[in-house]
Amino acid sequence: MSQLHSIALPSYLDQSDEVRARFERINQRETILEVRNLHKRYRSAQGETEALRDLNFQVRRREFVCVIGPSGCGKSTLIRILAGLESHSSGDVLLDGKPVKGPGRDRGMVFQGYSLFPWLTVKGNVMFGPEMSGYSRNSAETQARTWLDLVGLTKFADAYPHQLSGGMRQRVAIARALVNQPRILLMDEPFGALDAQTRAKMQSHLLDIWKNIDITVLFITHDLDEAIYLADRILVLKPHPGEVQEVIEVPVPRPRSPGQFNGPEFRATKARLETLIHPPTEEETTDEAATLPNHMIRFTDVTDNVE
Amino acid sequence: MSAISQWMAEGDASRRRALLTAGSFLLPVLVWCLVSYVPFIWHPKVMVDEPGGVDYFQSGMLVDRDEFDDQASQMKSQALALPSGHPANPIYLPAPHSVAKALYTGFTTAPESKDGIWLHQSLWHSIQIIFWGFVLSSLAGVPLGIFSGTYAALGRLNEPFIEFFRYLPAPAFGALAVAVLGIYDGPKIAIIVIGTFFQQVLVIANTTRKLDGTIIEAARTLGTRGLRLITKVVVPGILPDLYRDQRILLGWAWTYLIVAELIGTSSGITWYITQQARYQHFENVYAAIIIIGIIGFGSDLLLERLGRRLFPWDRSRERA
Ligand SMILES: Nc1ncnc2c1ncn2[C@@H]1O[C@H](COP(=O)(O)OP(=O)(O)OP(=O)(O)O)[C@@H](O)[C@H]1O
Numbered sequence: 001m002s003q004l005h006s007i008a009l010p011s012y013l014d015q016s017d018e019v020r021a022r023f024e025r026i027n028q029r030e031t032i033l034e035v036r037n038l039h040k041r042y043r044s045a046q047g048e049t050e051a052l053r054d055l056n057f058q059v060r061r062r063e064f065v066c067v068i069g070p071s072g073c074g075k076s077t078l079i080r081i082l083a084g085l086e087s088h089s090s091g092d093v094l095l096d097g098k099p100v101k102g103p104g105r106d107r108g109m110v111f112q113g114y115s116l117f118p119w120l121t122v123k124g125n126v127m128f129g130p131e132m133s134g135y136s137r138n139s140a141e142t143q144a145r146t147w148l149d150l151v152g153l154t155k156f157a158d159a160y161p162h163q164l165s166g167g168m169r170q171r172v173a174i175a176r177a178l179v180n181q182p183r184i185l186l187m188d189e190p191f192g193a194l195d196a197q198t199r200a201k202m203q204s205h206l207l208d209i210w211k212n213i214d215i216t217v218l219f220i221t222h223d224l225d226e227a228i229y230l231a232d233r234i235l236v237l238k239p240h241p242g243e244v245q246e247v248i249e250v251p252v253p254r255p256r257s258p259g260q261f262n263g264p265e266f267r268a269t270k271a272r273l274e275t276l277i278h279p280p281t282e283e284e285t286t287d288e289a290a291t292l293p294n295h296m297i298r299f300t301d302v303t304d305n306v307e
Numbered sequence: 308m309s310a311i312s313q314w315m316a317e318g319d320a321s322r323r324r325a326l327l328t329a330g331s332f333l334l335p336v337l338v339w340c341l342v343s344y345v346p347f348i349w350h351p352k353v354m355v356d357e358p359g360g361v362d363y364f365q366s367g368m369l370v371d372r373d374e375f376d377d378q379a380s381q382m383k384s385q386a387l388a389l390p391s392g393h394p395a396n397p398i399y400l401p402a403p404h405s406v407a408k409a410l411y412t413g414f415t416t417a418p419e420s421k422d423g424i425w426l427h428q429s430l431w432h433s434i435q436i437i438f439w440g441f442v443l444s445s446l447a448g449v450p451l452g453i454f455s456g457t458y459a460a461l462g463r464l465n466e467p468f469i470e471f472f473r474y475l476p477a478p479a480f481g482a483l484a485v486a487v488l489g490i491y492d493g494p495k496i497a498i499i500v501i502g503t504f505f506q507q508v509l510v511i512a513n514t515t516r517k518l519d520g521t522i523i524e525a526a527r528t529l530g531t532r533g534l535r536l537i538t539k540v541v542v543p544g545i546l547p548d549l550y551r552d553q554r555i556l557l558g559w560a561w562t563y564l565i566v567a568e569l570i571g572t573s574s575g576i577t578w579y580i581t582q583q584a585r586y587q588h589f590e591n592v593y594a595a596i597i598i599i600g601i602i603g604f605g606s607d608l609l610l611e612r613l614g615r616r617l618f619p620w621d622r623s624r625e626r627a
């Protein structure tokens with residue numbers, strides 16, 4: 001059985017002609033984001049933490065790149081540096097060839113937690129960006145309506161964020177980021193707090209949006225399926241300090257659909273990611289495992305067994 | 308069906324809550340009634356009805372019960388007429404009904420001197436002192452609190468001193484305030500300001516610090532910077548909490564009222580209370596104190612209602 005399994009599985013490096021042609025096309029496009037020799041050290045009372053070490057990568061226009069890695073490997077640190085919310089210790093971050101200084105409208109960000117402004121309605125949230133850019137109220141409202149329409153929330157324009165479900169809130173957050181027409185959309189585990197079903201819907205929805213507008217996406221996740229389903233390329237980070245371990249060109253053909261989850265390319269890529277992220281030899285070295293107790297105090301009757 | 312039973316349950320819950328609220332006011336009143344109207348509870352005094360043979364007793368006089376019993380037994384041994392009387396409470400504890408009456412007559416009785424002030428005028432004066440004290444304090448305290456909460460350096464620069472200053476009792480500055488601001492309303496307003504301002508800066512700075520950082524970061528990625536970050540994000544973000552803080556601080560301002568009004572020439576409700584106490588009209592004193600409570604509590608209830616309308620997005624009130 002397992003033999004049959006391994007025979008059936010191609011290498012994740014094998015690309016169909018179609019996929020290879022697509023990557024060639026992508027590589028012809030101009031570079032939107034370039035990261036060169038990026039280092040980040042945090043100084044705190046406990047001493048210095050090296051969060052990122054010597055990161056190098058490029059993102060092409062309208063490419064969908066996922067960043068994946070175990071917890072604490074510096075994914076959030078990376079995206080916050082790209083967004084300009086955090087400074088870097090050394091190296092360069094170039095957007096369209098120009099160094100990034102502080103946050104700006106050219107980079108939209110969607111956070112994991114709900115970052116909507118609770119005092120504004122859904123429409124008000126989406127209008128916020130244009131209003132900050134100096135558009136008139138009317139113009140901001142027209143723009144907001146267009147983007148709310150795109151994420152399918154026209155009916156909820158006048159609702160407050162607390163009246164929406166988690167998935168709808170993230171759709172508003174996406175519309176709010178996109179209305180500024182950024183060069184790149186940065187997303188830090190945007191669907192991490194959603195239930196599995198909503199999450200799957202949001203993934204398809206995001207792909208639809210990405211197909212229909214001129215946007216480049218850098219998407220952080222720790223969900224392997226999510227990364228493979230969404231990405232053109234996956235940047236795998238390894239922890240302590242965060243370094244690029246491998247850049248995988250996902251061989252799953254587009255357009256993507258949930259039906260591909262069982263396809264051979266998908267499984268091959270997932271197998272590769274699993275060996276990278278959970279190396280079979282050093283399973284017990286994660287922070288979590290080190291702190292788990294190896295025996296448990298019993299708080300219930302000795303004879304009262306559940307298994 | 309289940310919707311109806313849920314509605315019933317909610318009705319029950321709100322009815323029970325209303326009942327408990329009423330109870331929390333009725334219980335102290337009940338205790339007060341018991342102490343006032345049940346002769347064998349407390350009543351440490353005797354109100355003399357007939358002096359009998361006791362030469363210094365007069366009808367209507369309040370004497371200690373021991374003294375009354377003592378005199379009665381002396382009269383008995385000397386075979387003189389016995390005094391008679393009934394148990395009574397000290398003059399400083401009037402019965403509920405006389406306070407209730409005073410609540411009404413206080414407003415209908417003309418002041419004793421012809422240039423005197425009516426009760427409602429005293430109250431209005433007090434309310435103005437509170438109002439101006441609170442407004443002046445807020446004009447400086449709210450912005451300073453918000454800026455201190457937003458910019459860590461500014462907070463570190465002024466908060467230690469403010470922390471120190473808030474331990475200084477505001478009334479201690481009374482004499483100084485009179486020397487600087489005269490004897491009329493100036494020093495009184497100053498005491499309210501001193502009593503409120505320092506707490507206000509610290510409380511509001513803290514509230515500002517509690518604002519979710521993600522919201523500010525989101526605003527920055529959308530192109531907000533500088534002062535607009537404060538006016539468009541921080542202020543609206545903390546507004547419901549700021550409003551709640553202000554309600555609590557207004558309550559504190561009220562507690563400084565009496566001391567403030569004693570400074571310089573006594574005025575407002577405090578003047579009324581001290582006058583009435585001097586003539587031993589304690590029912591009027593109680594009435595005035597209750598009126599302060601009603602105004603304070605009532606205005607807070609009103610502000611709370613207003614807050615619900617002003618901040619429809621505020622979820623924290625739903626904990627209650
Ligand atoms: N402000 C900070 N000060 C000091 N150390 C920090 C700070 N922020 C993050 N770190 C450290 O940097 C490392 C990377 O953190 P980061 O949040 O970027 O990881 P992550 O990959 O996003 O993790 P997760 O999957 O849990 O979101 C961690 O070891 C963390 O402890």
Ligand SMILES: [Mg+2]
Pocket residue numbers: 075076077
């Ligand atoms: Mg993270």
